[in-house]
Structure formats: C-alpha cells, structure tokens
Amino acid sequence: MKKYRLFALGAICSAAAIVAACGGGDSDDDVAQPVDPVDPPVVIPADQPREVRTTWFGISNFHYQAGDFGFILDGEVVNSGRAPTPAAVTKVLGALSKKGSVDAFLVGHEHGDHALQIPEYAKQTGKPIYAPRAVCEDVVAYGNPASQCTSLKGGETFEFSPYVTVRVVRWLHSLSCGVSGNGSAGVETFGFLITARTPEKVVSIYASDSGAGGQELFIPRVVNKGTASEENYPSPFDNLMTAFKAAGIPNIDLWQGGPESRVVNQARIIVPAFGVKYFAPHHLGTRNTLVDGQSVGFSLEYGLHFPYLESEVPLLTAYLKSVGTTAFNPDNYFDAWSLTANGFTTVDNAEVKAVYGLPATGPGPGKQGPNPRAGQLECAGD
Structure with missing residues (x-):
C-alpha cells in the first residue's frame, strides 16, 4: 500500500485549508503526492548483547x-x-x-x-x-x-x-x-x-x-x-x-x-x-x-x-x-x-x-618450555 504525505505550501496554510485559503486550483503542486513507504526506525533494546x-x-x-x-x-x-x-x-x-x-x-x-x-x-x-x-x-x-x-x-x-x-x-x-x-x-x-x-x-x-x-x-x-x-x-x-x-x-x-x-x-x-x-x-x-x-x-x-x-x-x-x-x-x-x-x-x-602481570599480547612473563605431551596429541590411527 502506498503512503501519502502532504507537502506544506506556506507557513500560514494549515493542511485542512490548503485549497480554500491558499489559492487552490488545478496545480499539481497543491495535491497530495505518493511517496515510498517509510519504515519506522529499528529500536534495539539497551540490554541486548551486540557480541559474546x-x-x-x-x-x-x-x-x-x-x-x-x-x-x-x-x-x-x-x-x-x-x-x-x-x-x-x-x-x-x-x-x-x-x-x-x-x-x-x-x-x-x-x-x-x-x-x-x-x-x-x-x-x-x-x-x-x-x-x-x-x-x-x-x-x-x-x-x-x-x-x-x-x-x-x-x-x-x-x-x-x-x-x-x-x-x-x-x-x-x-x-x-x-x-x-x-x-x-x-x-x-x-x-x-x-x-x-x-x-x-x-x-x-x-x-x-x-x-x-x-x-x-x-x-x-x-x-x-x-x-x-x-x-x-x-x-x-x-x-x-x-x-x-x-x-x-x-x-x-x-x-x-x-x-x-x-x-x-x-x-x-x-x-x-x-x-x-x-x-x-x-x-x-x-x-x-x-x-x-x-x-x-x-x-x-x-x-x-x-x-x-x-x-x-x-x-x-x-x-x-x-x-x-x-x-x-x-x-x-x-x-x-x-x-x-x-x-x-x-x-x-x-x-x-x-x-596478573601478563603482557598485553603474546606469552610471558615466564619463559616457555616444550609441551610435556608433545607427540601424544594425536595417535596412530587418528
């Protein structure tokens, strides 16, 4: 369904008196014009998460x-x-x-x-x-x-x-x-x-x-x-x-x-x-x-x-x-x-x-060693 909107013709003209008081006539400018539908703004609740x-x-x-x-x-x-x-x-x-x-x-x-x-x-x-x-x-x-x-x-x-x-x-x-x-x-x-x-x-x-x-x-x-x-x-x-x-x-x-x-x-x-x-x-x-x-x-x-x-x-x-x-x-x-x-x-x-005294990125502050289970994380036949 089309929606319609009245366009104002002057500050002193009310929507109800456009034709009678503002020189109404045959001009296309004086009539309601169809416009595309206007969707209402999406309201996102303040407490809804944007992320996990x-x-x-x-x-x-x-x-x-x-x-x-x-x-x-x-x-x-x-x-x-x-x-x-x-x-x-x-x-x-x-x-x-x-x-x-x-x-x-x-x-x-x-x-x-x-x-x-x-x-x-x-x-x-x-x-x-x-x-x-x-x-x-x-x-x-x-x-x-x-x-x-x-x-x-x-x-x-x-x-x-x-x-x-x-x-x-x-x-x-x-x-x-x-x-x-x-x-x-x-x-x-x-x-x-x-x-x-x-x-x-x-x-x-x-x-x-x-x-x-x-x-x-x-x-x-x-x-x-x-x-x-x-x-x-x-x-x-x-x-x-x-x-x-x-x-x-x-x-x-x-x-x-x-x-x-x-x-x-x-x-x-x-x-x-x-x-x-x-x-x-x-x-x-x-x-x-x-x-x-x-x-x-x-x-x-x-x-x-x-x-x-x-x-x-x-x-x-x-x-x-x-x-x-x-x-x-x-x-x-x-x-x-x-x-x-x-x-x-x-x-x-x-x-x-x-x-905890940890760096912003990367490992540390302690020195790293080898994984004690190196070689055991995948098995024969996996």
Whole structure:
C-alpha cells in the first residue's frame, strides 16, 4: 500500500485549508503526492548483547559476557591442592569484573583441574552453579546452600537472560591413545551449547571441556552400569544434535573443543555436521614441563608455560584448513575474543591481564618450555 504525505505550501496554510485559503486550483503542486513507504526506525533494546565476549584463562576456563550477563565455565585458577584457595578466587573475580560480570557458573566435569574452586566461587558470589552431581555435593559440603547448585542430567535448557540460552549436552570424558570407549567409562561430563540473540542474528558457541572422538561419539552413555541406579542416555552426538535442533540455529559458529589430545577425531565429525566456522583449542598448561631444568606448572602469574603449536597437531591443522574452519589458538592466559554476526575476532584484554602481570599480547612473563605431551596429541590411527 502506498503512503501519502502532504507537502506544506506556506507557513500560514494549515493542511485542512490548503485549497480554500491558499489559492487552490488545478496545480499539481497543491495535491497530495505518493511517496515510498517509510519504515519506522529499528529500536534495539539497551540490554541486548551486540557480541559474546569470551576470555580463556587456562585449562578449560572460559568467561563469557553477553550484554549484562556474564558467566564462567569451570574456572580452576590454582590446579593444585585438595581444597579451594579463596585468595586466588577473589583475584580472578576482581580481574574479570574489569570487563564484565560473573552471574552464574557452568561445570563440565568433576576433576580437580576443572572444579576444585567451585565451592569457593559459590561462597564468594552467591551465584547459581550448574554442575555434575558430584560437584554439587562438594558445593554443599563446603557450607553453601543446596539450592545454589543444580545437578545436571543433560538435556536441560537454562534461560540466563532474555537473550542468552544455555543447553546442556551430556558428553564424555577424553580417551588416551589405544583406548576405545564402551559408553560407561569416565566421570559424568557435559558440554554446553550457548546461544545469544544479537540485533543481527543468533550467535552460537559449543563448549566441550573434554571429549573423545570417532566411534565414541555415537555410543549411548550409561551411568552406574550394572547397578540398581543404572541410567541410560543417548549418544553424545545425538545429545548435541538434539540441543542444536532445539536452538533452531543453522550452524554452530564457534567450537571450543578439547581437551589436549585426539581432537582431530572429534573435528572430523562435529565440524561438518554442525557447520563450525571457528575453532578454539584449550586445556593447555595443566601438566608440568621443564624450563631450563626447572619444573614449571600451571600459574596464571607465570603465563602459559608452553605454547600451543599447530605442528604438534598436524592432522587437526590440515583438516581444519581443508574445510575452511579458522583456528584461534591462544598465546597466553586471559586472551579474549569477540563473537558477533560479522565473525570471531581477537580483542584487547590488557587491563585484565595486567592484574596478573601478563603482557598485553603474546606469552610471558615466564619463559616457555616444550609441551610435556608433545607427540601424544594425536595417535596412530587418528
């Protein structure tokens, strides 16, 4: 339908009296003229995220900020001992607050290099935790209320804000070279499909903080096999596909895949099935390495003590390049990126890094040594 607009013929002529009072007649200038439709301006809510800012701070630790809502995956900041370290938790919360907020926590599995600090995070923030049952038990034993921690089963959907949704995917723990899965080995492990509705499109991240590949992704999962409490679940691949379809997205933009070995087997399945555009490896720095004859381990203040080298994962590197998936490999703790409708890009995070004495870009301040698992990141037959 055409829209019409009256053109003013003089400051003293009202729209209703144009013809009578302003010499109306036969001139085409005196009549309403058709114009093209005028679309109303698009109003973007102030709280709608324009991006998902994602920060890696060691192992499988990620902080996500989407608009006003921020949350952490795993968050281990010490990787030693048997009890949480309150001062280390306070420090990282203060650092992350310089670029966002911490309003919730996700935990992929119960191992100490992923979940040891979670009870202390719960205590210091009072924010909700979404984690495997064993982690929730630790949260409560530490003195936090049971209502603060939601035990995961897989298949849950959490609406973190009007724009941010997390879907829980029952996954599986990683397998070493020469080991095949049977669907029941390993601790309860979860991945998370994160979607954020920006003004231009829904952007998506799949974070899998552990995992095997190949045939294991297609084996149904069994918990407490052979006991009265046995529970049966679909395969990891089916679980991810269910979450993917429920999200209604055309592809997964970013896959934060791990852990530190055999990722190529996962990539050959996940990347084509879900149209992954970008890949970010993680789970680096957990094991000690020798630097000038001295053992150096995980320390955020030291910096990443060995580099991630594509030459140590030649099969993965070649495969990603062959399908056009771009890898974003971290150089140091607290590297940060921005996911928008226009892509995935590195962003400055110098202010946060400064809290730990890390350089604005690149590795350091500590000297790097070789990856202690060099030669083991891909196996014969992968």
